[in-house]
Amino acid sequence: MFILRIFLIIVLAPILGGLLTGLDRIISARLQGRKGPPLLQPFYDVLKLIGKESIEVNTFHRFYVYISLIFIIFTTVIMLLGGDILLAIFVLTLGSIFFVLGGYASNSPYSVIGSERELLMMMAYEPMVLIIGASLYYASGSFFIKDIVSESIPAIVYLPGVFLGLVFILLFKLRKAPFDLSMSHHAHQEIVQGITTEYSGRDLAVIQISHWYETIIALTLVYLFFATNAPISKVWAISACSIVFLFETVIGNACARLKWQVALKSTWIITGILGVINLVVLSFFK
């Protein structure tokens, strides 16, 4: 039963993530006055990529994306099985670091710049991610996701500031403008395809699939702030996830890309303000 659950998570999470990516592309197209691709386009893309010849610049750099994918899947499983949120965050960071190392390993100018930017973005959003883990523990008294979602009062009541911070950093995680510095789906970016410049074929498909998993991880974090032991709360939590996802898509289309300086400063300042105020206020009620 346990194995079956893990299996289902590994299979269903990317399917849902892929559908969300398809939806994202349709919404983006509509916002830009286009019709957009079919909903299943991301799957077609990946299938086509898998069938293509892989061209590499050296024999090392593709391993990193596979290792990265494995750890991202690991994170998804830990989170959806109700495991420890800090552990999930650490594993996710490990996955992201391998992805960055892949960019470095190609030793290609555009990839390396992409890696540097990706790493800088990680440094920008990591404090908020850790504060999210810490404050969920502070509010619910447990690091385990299964305990966090079975409280009687949703975490959002205690942690509105931290939640806003989460919405902000999800722009990084979902690779949305204004923070899509390291790589972009759009053509003619100033650093070509950034970190993914030197990947093609199956390796690029793996990167797409990792992104699907990451979308699910991101929305699970949103879910945690709303879910309680009441069954009806699941509905609220899922609607919150949908609204946040829609919001991120709209922001992504409405903004221009920011410089890394602005990305770092704004994120650290917002994290500091929202995190500190929220936790200090909370500590008065504790």
Add this chain to the structure above:
Amino acid sequence: MSLISILILFPLLTSFLIFLVRKENVRNAIVLVGGFITAILTVITVVQYFKDGIALSFQNEEVIDIVIVVVEVIMATYIITMGIKNKKYLVSIFAAIQTPLILWFEFTQKKGIDVQSSIVFDKLSGIMVLIVGIIGSLICIYAVGYMKWYHIHHDSYPKRKSFFFAVLFLFLSAMFGLVLSNNLMWIYFCWEITSFCSYLLIGYTKTTEAKNNSFRALTINVGGGLAFAIAIVMIGVNYNTLELSTLIAMKPESMVLIPVFLLCIAALTKSAQLPFSSWLLGAMVAPTPSSALLHSATMVKAGVYLIIRLAPLLGTTSVGRVVTLVGGVTFLACSLTAIAQSDAKKILAYSTIANLGLIVMCASIGTPESIWAAIMLVIFHSISKSLLFLSVGSIEHQLGSRDVENMDILMHVSQKLTIYMLIGIAGMFLAPFGMLISKWAAMKAFIDSNNILIVIILAYGSAATLFYWTKWMGKLVANANVKKITKHKFHIEEEVPISIQAVLVISACLGFPLISEFAIIPYLSHAFGTESLTIISSSNATLMLVMLSMLLLLPISFIPLHKNDKRRIAPIYMGGENTGDNVTFNAAMGVKRDVELRNWYLKDYFGNHKMALLSNIIALTILCVGVLLLILGVAK
């Protein structure tokens, strides 16, 4: 003679012997054998006493005290004369105040004070002895290989190898004494010896820079020693005791807190916390084995060891808060500053100071969980940092540079060193390696003790840590093309200690539940009287171990795949202007230009003196507030 006396005296004797032997081959043999025996002795001692611990006292302690006094006077005379000779008057003043103070105390006040057990071996001393004995002797063995080529690269420095190796062993002896003593006078004596040894090691090359830096180290540490001496006198006069264990068992009232605060100041100077950190950065001028020794197994660990010992008196007291904040400021400021460094040893130095800040934070919070994290951090930091320093030392020999920017060709020069470096770096910050396990526990302990500010500091500091280590790893995996490689000999005395330490990093991570179960938790339940402490639940520990085995097995599973793979290797993309060799591109006017890829150092943000100055001022202010609180007597 008990095993413990042998453990302390053996490195001392080795040190004398090495100092007297001038013949290179014989001396190297003595160092190797001495290091090996020290490690064996360490293990035997720990196996012997670890389970039950032991408290010792000696019959002829008066004789030992006299010897100590004589050595102290000689040392003080030397420091005072050298200070005056080199126009470093501050150090002379410090020494001229503290030694008479200690002498006065020794001969007039100490008579009635009865010291029950001068040596106490408990689980914490056991852990420290293992760190000092094993890591320390590995560093001594490594030094044999390192010094073989050191003077070939730096032929302008005077050769004083006998002196160098002798001081290394003296250092180990003093550290053993420091972590095993329970008598504050003895701890103080060993404390001063380690300060003096680090002065000798830093000044090894006798250049002007080395001289200045060694005096800076001495001044700061002797200043800390002065605080220590005053604390001893206060404790001795007011409470009629000289035992660390008695001091710890006291209630944290304001009369106790003043000497505790002074001891913490001494510990902060030794652990190079802001605003006292400049000496450790200056210590880089010394040959790498001595940096490795200062940064990992000895010296800086003495400071945090003392704070961990004093932890029951810190906690929620004002002294505890002050020390926690100083640690926090140090952790954050040095993690950020490390981003702007490209000299490998500098990055390691800043990371040491930052991690010591983290240990200080954890220890001074004073809850069992946080002390658990602090001890774990000490263990993991020692092993990983020593591995990193030794690797960097050898890399410097192989590449002729220790700039991280030049390490992108390391994979071609030495795959082994690349892997050791990657293991060391992973050990410093990545899940599922050691430092992260401790950080995780620390996070929990900080929230549990309601230290919101510290949680936020930890979050930002960790993000900065992630940045500077990953970009270094990026250079290591870059696998850049090189046209010509000159390979240097990688001595066996270098390779063996490095590989043992790499194995230690991994096995410490695999074995962390055991370390916790059999060493740290028993120590904590003894010190705090708490039973059944779970820090990291067993399911999480299992998951971490699964991850670690995944990481270890992954590279193996990939190797056979790419042998019969039909993948096409193409030149890297350079906007269509790659000349085809991946090293040059067609620039304007048809000129071939070299591709240079550099890491980001964000120097405008983190590399400036303004930040260094600001963080020092903040730390100093916090300390001053602490002093004020104690003077006004508000502190509880």
